[in-house]
Amino acid sequence: MKKLKPRTLAMILAGGRVDELNVLTAYRPKSAVPFGGFARVIDFPLSNLMHSGLEQVAVLSQYRSYSLINHIGSGAAWDMLGRYRGVSILPPSKGYGHSDWYRGSADAVYQNLDFANYHDPEELLILSGDHIYSMDYQELIDYHREKDADLTIACLKVPMNTAHRFGVADIDDEDGVRGGRVVQYKEKPSKPRFNWASMTIMCFKPKALAEVLAINAREDDSFEFGRNIIPRMLHGKKRVYGFKFDGYWGYTRTIDEFWQANMDLLGVNPLIDLEDWGIRTNLEHRSIRDCQPLKIGNEAVIQDSLIYNGCKVEGTVERSIIFPGAHVKKGAVVRDSVLFFNNIIGRNSCINKVVSDVNVTVGDEVRIGEENDGDEKDVTVVGWNNLVPDQTVIGSDCTIYPTLTAEKFAHAIRSGEIVR
């Protein structure tokens, strides 16, 4: 019989200020960035947790967490509402004396150890809310139990020439393709010698973690899992294992990577298969469940795209992802782009390789992004709440800051410009 009281408590690291994704994270944590035409980045780990049967979850957040709190709501969207099921949002709180803000991901967990102790789990699964992937965490937990490990880290093999961007582990062959003992670990090494990248999915024995967190809080001056906790676990001769994962992992630090991850949603056999992965979102957030079906005009052309309910398409859409509330007017062309909620693209405007944040209204006969002339262009990103006047011209590889005044668009914005 399945025990009602969950054995594993999951904690999602969701709210650090990360200098990633440019203006898309100006007003929200990365985990709350829209992704997939209707969802948010954090929906991926939350849906993974739901499908893994892990439904006692805490979300650690501090950076502009309003949209995240709004999004998570009661947790009912992921079935995490019930006697032994729930999502608790844990913002920083007063009372620790040294610093009330979270000083790093490890400090965030350290400051909430009382919450973890209250639940008294057998394992603490700590994971980042920032990545796009589908994983059954139960397999990782099973491996962790089998090995009687103090820490088990999910790792993905990355090319050696990109390994310097990650925390990388050297894993021995104890269990072949399934995993093995972590013999070395280096956080973002300048000359990497091994390439099993940590996916920031870590299963801890609570006692071992508490021990190391206490030392970290006392002795170190940085408080990160990758930089401090994993090395200290190894140093303290704890049993640290690597669980080898070989699926898709969307690690999107730059706008170009974010754009590419969006394009991975397209095609006949997409790398990211929302249906197959069973992604759930909170349909109450922005009331998207009340959107009527997508309305398509008599002259519309739509090719290789994803478009959610609540949109109206009268123009042309190619290789693009469009969130609810968008209106692509007659004669408008949207190519290779990602339009977040409530974008309006005016008549005869042309949008090429653009990521446009929520509430952007583009006037008539506007050009954003140079047309692809065989030479691959870089992404232009438009911050939220912008009103782009008629006939504006904006190049490729531009950054348009949120909520600009009309005069900022008075002159043509050349490729590569940053407008703030």
Place this chain on the structure above:
Amino acid sequence: MKEHDRTLVLLLAGGVGSRLNVLVKTRAKPAVPFGGIYRIIDFSLSNVMNSGLSQVGVLTQYKPLSLMRHLGTGDAWDFTGRTRGVKILPPRTGFKDSDWYKGTADAVRQNIDFIRSHPSKEIVILSGDHIYQMDLDDMLQFHRRKEADVTVAMMVVPMEQIHQFGTGIVNDEGRIVEWEEKPEVPRTDLASMGIYVFDTEYLLQLLADDRESTDFGMHFIPKAIERDNVFAYPFRGYWRDVGTIQAYWEANMDILRDDSGISPEEWGIRPNSEANGRSADWPPARFEAGSSVQGSMISAGCVIEGEVVNSVLSPGVRVGKNATIRDSIILQDCIIGEGVTIDLAILDKRVVVGKDATVGRGERNALINREYPKHLFTGITLVGKEAVLPPRLTVGRNCIILPGSSPKSFITVEVGAGETV
């Protein structure tokens, strides 16, 4: 106490809607899917919600299961909370052996205990059968302003349709002075929409005085206008009784046009997307390279590889390569195989159409349906829930494919116009 807490809503959702044929084989008319993601009853429920009313009894009788699942806790329409609630009121045995609802007034009479246990000043009675938007609060204000005992919502309908309705003749102040139920020779074009506001005490008295009559329009209203204050609340706007296959098809097609006056999202109509029991949410609609869609509504979860023109697709419909769908309504989770042609048809949920099959072939004004000549005569072909059509099958006009038909149900590869399988 807030003003609205004193108003109770009774929603009559027991209608069979038999002219909708296979669409009501497994569900009551109010539960018939409409406009891609809605069910017919969503329009009435959302009107109630948007009018600020939150105490609702839903009277069911015919095949209520899918309706009950759809209503759930009522939280899709914000009916959960300390002073809010939606209750399902099925017929109960009790006083007599057979207590099935025998008419609108009889249904209300059998739930007098519910009415008494929810003290109210007025009772709004409406049906769950119609597609419209109406501010019931405005009607309540009208009712109070006129100090009416009963107020009936009425609208002008085309003269040739008036014989289907209760009709009233109204004087200058809006008082109903004459009433005729389904007149053969109409003297007015003002029709009752089956929406009533009663003073609660007055209604209870009315039902106590006459323990035999069963129908409001037929029995109670004609008597009431003679001695009491009965007013007509004038309604102007889009309103359809989608009780026939043709009317159902037309109202769906109306949503595709910008000037038709129907717009579920602008009207604030809420579906209950949670009721489908899926573990994942529908992802955005996927349009593959080479697909072509014009003048249509496409719901989340659809995957389109072929061509769709002037059609309404519910969630999860798959349209294969080189398939063409025209002037049709395709309900949830249908799978349309490669090279299939569907023209002027309604496909119920989870129908599978095999490769290169054709549904709706030939001249549109072909032979009418022989078994149900009054249901199918305009060219529309109906395919029942979960039917599986074999590859290369050809189905003509005005045909009915019964729910659950399997490839073995088809003796030949051709179903001629007007046939039923």
